[in-house]
Every structure is written in C-alpha cells, then in structure tokens.
Amino acid sequence: MKKIISAVLVTLICLTLAGCSITDNFAADELLQAPMMTQQQKSIHEALTNAVGSEIVLKYPKNGDNRSAFVIQNVDDEPTEEAIVFYQHTSSDTDQSTAYVNILDQDDDGEWSSVVEFQGLGSEIDRIFISPLEEGKSPSIIIGYQALSSALNQFQIYSYDEETLDTVYNDTYTFLTVMDLDGDGYYNIFKASIDSETGETQGIVIEKSGSDFNTLSKVSMSEYTSSFVNCVQGEISDGSQALFIDTLKTDGTVMTDIITESYGTFQNVALVFEEKVSAKTVRPSSYLTTDIDSDGVCEIPTTKTMTGYSSDDGSGMLLTIWNVFNSDYTLSTKYKGYYSINDGYFFNMSSAMIKGATVKLDENTGETVFYKLDNTAEESTTELFRINVVNSSEYENYRELGYMLICEQGQLKYIVKRSGIDDSLCLKLNEIKESFYVV
Secondary structure (H helix, E strand, O other): OHHHHHHHHHHHHHHHHOOOOOOOOOOHHHHOOOOOOHHHHHHHHHHHHHHHOOOEEOOOOOOOOOOOOOOEOOOOOOOEEEEEEEEEOOOOOOOOOOOOEEEEOOOOOOOOOEEEEEEEEOOOEEEEEEOOOOOOOOOEEEEEEEOOOOOOOEEEEEEEEOOOEEEEEEEEEEEEEOOOOOOHHHHHEEEEEEOOOOEEEEEEEEEEEEEEEEEEEEEEOOOEEEEEEEEEEOOOOOEEEEEEEEEOOOOOOOEEEEEEEEEEEEEEHHOOOOOOOOHHHHHHOOOOOOOOOOHHHEEEEEEOOOOOOOOOOOOOOOOEEEEEOOOOOOOEEEEEEEEEEEOOOOEEOOOHHHHHHEEEOOOOOOEEEEEEEEEEEEOEEEEEEEEEEEHHHHHHHHOOOOOEEEEEOOOOOEEEEEOOOOOOOOOHHHOOOOOOOOO
C-alpha cells in the first residue's frame, strides 16, 4: 500500500521539481481524495456554507507544514480559537479563478459563525503561517498565494482582533518561511526570489517593528537555483539554530543553503565558506535535509556509490551519508547507511557492514535485501536479512513467515527477516532496531 502512495507522491514531486504547472484539467486537489472531516471541521464547514453558500470546494495549501483547508488556532486576545478556511466558489455568478479565505469565530456556547470572507491574491493557497512577530501582540496570519499567470507568488500578512481583519503587509516571493533563530519566541519573515532575467537568487529577512516591516538583512543564495524544494529549521552542532534550505539546481541536483544569525546579522554560511560546505552538499534531488534521529540537530544527506557497485555507470545502489554542520563551518559525518526514500526509512551501517556487505532489491517482492559481499553486488548471494514495509492488516501473514517487527508508524509496520547464518553481519533484532530510523 505504501509503495503505491509513494509512487503517487514521487510523481507529484517530480512534476514540481521539473517546473511543471498543474492546470485546471489536472488539479492536485483532485489527485487524492480529500481527507474525511473531523466533527469539529464538519461544524465549521456547516457554518461556512450557511454564510457563503454550498457551492464551494475546499482548497488545500500546496506547501508548508500546514496542508489542511481548516486552520484552527487562537489568533486574537479572546480565549476561544478561530478557524481559517480556504475554498473556491463554484457558482457561475462568482469569481471561480480565485481562492477565498474565511475566518470563523466561536460564541460562548461553542457555536461557529463566519466573521469575514476575503478574496486571496491567487488561484491557489501556497502556504500559511500563524506566528507571533513581535512581543505583546497576537499572532499574525501570513498567507502565501500562487497565481498560474505569474512566476512569482504573493503573500499578505494580516492582523485579526475584535472580529476585525486588517492587511498590514504584502510582497512577492519565490520561497517563503518564518524563522526564530535567536530563540526569543518571535519570528522573522524569510523570503527568497529568483530574478527571471539574471537568474540571481537573493534572500531577505524581514522584521516587524510596531506598524512597520523592516529589512534586517539581505542574504546571498546559491547560484543556478531553479526552485526551492525543502526547508527545515534546526540546530547545528553547538546547539544554535539555523535555517536549512534545499535548492534545486538547473542541472537537477540539490544543494543546501544554511542561514544563521549572529548579533542581528544573517548570513548564508554555506556560501561564505563555499569550499568547505556548499560544494560538499551537492547530491541527487530526492535527498533532503531533515532531523532523522529527532535530536533537534538537522542532518544534510550526501551520497556515494555503495560497496559492490561500480561508480562508472551511475546505476548502482547509493550509500547515504548524513552530515551535521559544525560551528567551525565544516561538515562532519554522523551516519552512513542505506536510505529507502520510497519506503521512508534509513538503516545505519557500521564500518564493518559498509566494507563487508551490500544491498540489493528483490525484483519479485520489492524488499531491501542485505547480502554478505562477495567481490561485487551481482556475485553476492549470501543473504543476511531483508527489510519490508507492510500494512498492519498484512503483518500477521508475514509474522508466520518468520518476519519480526522493527517498529511501526501509523498503519505501517517495518519488518525484518533474518537469514540466521552464523556471521557477525547477520545482525540480531535488537541491533537492527538500534540502527533503524523512520524518516
């Protein structure tokens, strides 16, 4: 089941990375069935349709951490939460080419009602953030919009108080996020844009101060950037915060920019120390920065050909190296091993296993199989263990075949079957569990 879902998601990612547009005849909202609404969302939806009519279709943000058409959060000084809902009108007497936003509020009895409806700046919702931008103020609502007719997106910042919505700032961008690198609990806006004529990419850090929005820093970004594919905030080795931005290059590879802050000045340290950092982060496009072990420190993946394969034809299995950025502006290796992007896990391999084992995919089952190395991967036939990912409903059948549970996440179970041969590389179950990370 997961392999099918992964194939759909990989297709969507490839379309995005290739710069393909999704037109009205091929709408991303229609590719997968919309998630079932919770009871709270049903109540909000009913209040919404009572106010604006039933001829609407919900819109889902295309990017960012929040991908729901319903954003439920307290955005003012009142104790109750508000709901922000994205949708598009479908009746013939309305503008069907624009996304709409509605803010709904609750009364003392918990009943929802629409407070304000407003028209967005594009046909799609790109992303939304609800973040405090300055001390003593309610969180700001930051919404980015996509327009099919423009290469640049637009974003607006709104304040909401006492059932009144005000637009306080708007700008254009290619990439947008919020960040709190100094840990004071208040966020800065980070936007980056690609000049369509020169191809130059520049980042800008924006700070809210009273009623003004000021540019704190202008940040150089990697050359030859065609799009931004991933962004995550996390720690570097000394515990300070950084913004890691994976950019897709015009040659199809990915490189990581690293934004840090020191005494109010922001810089892209991956470029300041390009020979040490930036050039070393180049890798295939599917390998994205993340915190794979959930310790707060972000790891940047790079790759090389796995033992047993030739590096000449580029068709062999890849060994993934997860690197951390250090305060002395270097990269150091944290983990090395096999990374299954489709199945969403990483298996950390010891030095002995990297030298003495190799990995192949079972053409019949799709399972990842670890073999004792015998000169080349093709010649290696002594199986050590195999890893699979199955739905919970299938697990009992696999358990009867000798598979054991590594871990589970949601309805997915990550399982392993050991060959049982007398070899130190045929790891025991507890060793496999200690080396296994769901990504």
